[in-house]
Amino acid sequence: MFEKLLAASQLLTMRVGHFLPVLETRTLNAPKTSTKLFLPFSLLSLTSIVNDGTTLSGSDYLLKPDGGHWANGPYTYLEIDPDATNLSAWDTDADGIVITGRLGLFNATLALGATLGAALSDTTGTTLQVSNGAKVSPGAVLLVDSEWLFVRETTTPVTAVTTLGAALDANAETCTVASGAALNVGEIIRFDFEQAKVIDINSNSVYLQRGWNKTTKTSHLINANVDVYRKFTIDRGVNGSTAATHTQGTAISRQQIPADVNELTRKIAVRMLKDAATGYAGRTGDEATGTAMYTYILPHELDEVMNQYRIARAA
Structure with missing residues (x-):
């Protein structure tokens, strides 16, 4: 995607x-x-x-x-x-x-509500650690001080952010941790090899969506480490900015695009994905169960949206 x-x-x-x-x-x-x-x-x-x-x-x-x-x-x-x-x-x-x-065509930023979880102590490092992994996703252009960063992918988790305060069986949807304050709603966590998404937190009780990213739901022992995905691979100094050092705790903002352009981009991407799933044949399914066509990836409102951002130039 x-x-x-x-x-x-x-x-x-x-x-x-x-x-x-x-x-x-x-x-x-x-x-x-x-x-x-x-x-x-x-x-x-x-x-x-x-x-x-x-x-x-x-x-x-x-x-x-x-x-x-x-x-x-x-x-x-x-x-x-x-x-x-x-x-x-x-x-x-x-x-x-x-x-x-x-x-460019649009200059707006949104404070993420997340900070640098570790300093960027040089200008060449390509790993970004944040305080709240739920606030960052691949594809984002982030602003830290005056440097723009492009988020390329999620990488290894921060280990042992907290631990399980009680054993967890394979079917439970709620777990107890040593410190609920160490986690954030929306973050992806890991115990052993199972991933889970944090849906809600009440004190040290955490409501989870288990088996995230197609991992296998299984049981886990008390005191098992709870790792959190807060690290991302980044490109430094993008869009003409200059890579610099940044201290832990520095605020992070995200560059925004217009809401209608964001929606249009997502719609086109989904259609591209569905078209690719058919082997670019434009048809999926079969006659017995029904077929779906994805022959045209460009939405009908494409020109209407784009024309709003075309600027006539003086001759």
């Missing part, structure tokens, strides 16, 4: 451009003397701008249109502020204007 989500995301990106912000530096020039500088890219925020060798301040220009093209959306031209002190005209020489900033 993860591969199909990536494929669906790429499909939508190729249609209208990338939604998540990417830190880039672009050079351009004004085609003619004007107070307006139309951009051939979607600008979410400015880090710096140099015009004809002069570094401008935020009081020299206005980002337009006011408020962006939509909530958390981009700007597509700059206008000289009437009170500018460092800017009277945009440079018309080739590459005379240098802009560094976040490019």
Whole structure:
């Protein structure tokens, strides 16, 4: 499913451009003397701008249109502020204007409610440990300080986060642990070789969905270690950011995309998965039990959703 989500995301990106912000530096020039500088890219925020060798301040220009093209959306031209002190005209020489900033179609983050469970003590390590494994999933782009991380997969669990406070038989849906406070609702835990999902916690009693990820439900002894899946393989310094060190306890945010685009991506990915399950024949089942067709993976609302994020450019 993860591969199909990536494929669906790429499909939508190729249609209208990338939604998540990417830190880039672009050079351009004004085609003619004007107070307006139309951009051939979607600008979410400015880090710096140099015009004809002069570094401008935020009081020299206005980002337009006011408020962006939509909530958390981009700007597509700059206008000289009437009170500018460092800017009277945009440079018309080739590459005379240098802009560094976040490019993309949507710039919004959501606090995860999770922190770094262990420090990222160097800039090359590719294992992320968090305080709450239920808050992170593969495919996410996370923001830690000013570094973006791409979550590639779940890896080995953090061992012995707590222990079983009583023996657990193969059929029980509730277990007793030494410390319920050490766990979080929604996390995937492991005792011996069985995985389970934490559905609810009441003091040291934990309600579980047993045999998670097709593991076998079995009995476990008192004091057995309870491991928790809180480690993930990541790509460092993605989307133009710079890998850096981060201390344990640092807050984590997640980059968001518009809700309708998120829904569309998931729908396309599911259809891709079903189509692949048929061997790309487009038909599953048989005449005796019934058949289902998955011949068209693109939803009918694709263009309607995507057209909302297309921006007309000045000639």
